[in-house]
Amino acid sequence: MFTVKELTKVFPEYRGAANDSILIRGMMTDTRKEVKQSLFVPIVGESFDAHQFLTEAIKQGAVAALWQKGRSLPEAVPTEFPVLFVDDTTAALQQTAKFYLDKVAPTVIGVTGSNGKTTTKDLTASILQVKYKTHKTAGNYNNHIGLPLTILAMPLDTEVAVLEMGMNKLGEISLLSKLAQPDHVMITNIGESHIEYLGSRENIARAKLEILDGWSKRGLFVFDGDEPLLTSLVSGSSSVSCGFSEGASKPIQHIEMTDDDSSFKLDNVPYHIPMSGRHNIKNASYVIAIATSLGLTAEEINRGFNHLEMSGMRFEKHKGKQGALIINDAYNASPTSMKAVIEVVCHLKDKKNKVLVLGDMFELGDHAADLHASVASAITEQIHTVYTIGEHAGMIIKALKATHPEIESKHFQTKQSLSDQLQDKLTSETVVLLKASRGMKLEEIMNDLTN
Structure with missing residues (x-):
């Protein structure tokens, strides 16, 4: 080093x-x-x-x-x-990281967003390592201590560094961006995470846009073209918007999805990812825009997609008891990400009996009740059972009973009672989704559901 x-x-x-x-x-x-x-x-x-x-x-x-x-x-x-x-030792850690980043001098790609930043970071690294010696943030080492440690873990021969940047409050991403000085930047979306501290989605957008504070402007700024809070604030020849709306500068078209993968076109070029869900397609589109600007061909990009290395507890599929499919997406959750993954489960074709196990989403403050209730809007008649646990998740059940009283739904006080009730649901035709904020530790139910 x-x-x-x-x-x-x-x-x-x-x-x-x-x-x-x-x-x-x-x-x-x-x-x-x-x-x-x-x-x-x-x-x-x-x-x-x-x-x-x-x-x-x-x-x-x-x-x-x-x-x-x-x-x-x-x-x-x-x-x-x-x-x-x-x-100050924390500031000195950041200074040490800045010194080492200047020494290695990789192309830096900064990734932020309310949801999907870790997945997008993983996608980016998987694609770019087809052509470049690539280093990426491990897990979610994305704060004022984690980011410097990520930088300092780079091998000396690193050509591209993919750095995830997270935050709780205004000013935090600005510090990270000025440290990393990214050449390319991505904002995956604007959701409701951290609204407890920031007060509104408008302030969340401002916080995410702080990633531009250290942007070198040598590369692209890629963002969610379906988000008015970004499209109204962003302009310039280096800005690229990806999305499903016609107003996006790179519209995503010709979408086809199965239970396990997705195909689509960007700039009329076909791509395939081994993941389902429109949110994953959009994340992939950001990566394609950056990779193309760095000289990768469509063939190289597709090859990278086929060798993904994803961080844990992001739509992890496990074989459950009685041949059931257990999907562990319990690393973290916000209303936006919870709705997105529920949509994926709704459209799964291989399993007929679809069970949602949903827990609390944190850092929603005074908006917690309403935002938990809003999740019910994503639950359609394709879902057979909804179980919830936590202080606020019961609001999902309350809202669901008003829209879909025919769906079996129940709120639980303990994980053990929830797990016990799930046992009778496990068949070869069942898929169970686990989704909640990290602090709920829903993955603890996994042992009871798998062999």
């Missing part, structure tokens, strides 16, 4: 053998994990301070450390151990 000596140009105050060419091969923020040849960064949070673990970090493989000025070093730390003094 880099040497401690190189870091002294970024942090000129130090002690120990910082001028030696000691190689740093990784980052350590958690001393419970061994990381050989690492730089220890003691993060300070609201309820913890990792400075107290420096001696443990050394035992776990740290060869140097960042250290907040004014704090006393433990007496047990060897005098030759390199310590670089900084004003």
Whole structure:
């Protein structure tokens, strides 16, 4: 990666053998994990301070450390151990990432959006690695600490870095964008996630548009062409909108879907993805726009789609008891994403008995009751059973009884009682969807449903 000596140009105050060419091969923020040849960064949070673990970090493989000025070093730390003094260790982690990003100098693609950003990030990396040495955000390492760690995990020969950027409040994506300085940027959509903190979809759109704050403008800005909050605010020759409406600069056409895949055309060129759902088609269209601008052919793009490597708990299909199909999409949820995945289940042809298990969606604030109730609008007569769990998910049942009283529906207080009731539903003709915000941990039901 880099040497401690190189870091002294970024942090000129130090002690120990910082001028030696000691190689740093990784980052350590958690001393419970061994990381050989690492730089220890003691993060300070609201309820913890990792400075107290420096001696443990050394035992776990740290060869140097960042250290907040004014704090006393433990007496047990060897005098030759390199310590670089900084004003704030989290800010210094970001500075280190910026230094390393400049050293590697990859083409950077920034991805944000209320829903689908992780899927779009995975799609982008799968396609671009057909032609380029590609590095991507692991899991959802997409905040002010996760993004720098993602950058610092890049191999030196990385040609393209696909970086996911998340947020809870205004200003957070701006910081990430200025750090990453993306060449190409994508906004997948504007949903309701984080409306508790931001107050309105208009403010959510403004927060997502902060990804332009660090945009180098050397590449494309690709966004949802079906979202008025974006189309009304965005213009310019480098802007590309993808969507199902005729107003999109790249309209998606000739759509065909099965239970397992989708075909469509963009710019009259045929593409195929091993995923179903209109939302996945739209995410793929953003990726095609970026990949084409980076010189990939349609054949190379389709080849990349056929070798997808997706993050966990995103429409994961599992074989359940009695031959049932269990779909685990419980990584996270918002009203927009929940409706989208319900639509996919509604149109599945292989399984006749369709069961939805839906849990609470978080960070909706005062809008929680209404936004949970709105999910019922996506539930059609193709669905046979709806079970809910959580503080607000029962509003889905209440709204559903008004529109589709013939659909079996019930709210549960515990996962165990819900799981017990599900057992009688499991047949070779059954598909069960698990969908909720991450904190609901609906995946815990999986063991009861699978062999």
